[in-house]
Amino acid sequence: MRIFVTGATGFIGSAIVRELLAAGHQVIGLARSDAAAASLITAGAEVHRGALDDLESLRSGAATSDGVIHTAYFTTSSDMVRSAEVDLRAIETFGAVLAGSGRPLVVTSGIGLLLPGCLGTEEDAPSPNSAAAPRVASEEAALALASRGVRVSVVRLPPSVHGEGDHGFIPALIAIAREKCVSAYPGEGLNRWSAVHRFDAARLFRLALETAPAGSRLHGVAEEGVSVRDIAGVIGRHLNVPVASLPVSDASEHFGWLSYVWHFFSMDLPASSTLTQQHLGWHPVQPGLLEDLDQNHYFTNER
Structure with a gap:
């Protein structure tokens, strides 16, 4: 395809892209x-010039394809509502192009849309009280396209999609621990993050x-829950800094403008x-999060 x-x-x-090409598909990348x-x-893919907020570029890209995988997202901590609106418009645009065709559309969503504190499953609907509440509308809009003749699916990804080249939450935590000379975790550190390696996630998208x-609704989850105290422990060991509990009241001072990471x-x-x-x-067959952290590529260069 x-x-x-x-x-x-x-x-x-x-x-x-690498996974699709290896499986014999042609890829057009935005x-x-x-x-x-x-x-x-x-990488061996074709180029389609445009941007996520350029809806005409999205229309033309989808119109010439046999299917769409949507992973782009405007990740800005300063305006999460705006980011979610851009995502929603993109999904609606793809739906309008693919309606009635039976062609596949795979949309990226997040485990963070679910109510925290219990084991989330594919059968759970997003919670309006979730950490990523502005994105709920995107998932709902995507799934509604099934009634319009689109073979749509939603892949929910966990807080940590890890692997070499990661620039998400884990590198941010490492950078803060390096700067503050302590690897901190919240309270007792017993809260858990689900996780997946990016190569396992890529195979699921294919x-x-x-x-x-x-x-x-699909869950790109390899590990159901890794305690944040264990994550902090590996970071502290590699950086040779203390590992310590941090009260929530001290989070803003410790994390500064990266307080959303602490959240x-x-x-x-x-x-x-x-x-x-x-x-x-x-x-999933790739290394788990703690094993991946122990392979040292997260610590070879300052980020």
């Missing part, structure tokens, strides 16, 4: 810069594209992928 991929040069998207275009050409029924680090976000594995035959 000829697949249009947004976020095709990103941490997860680039792994998806690129908003010359550097992104060059990266796609090097399987969703190829076989997921319309309206599927997610203090949440209990375990999740299961049992149904996803049963229905799609997806079985």
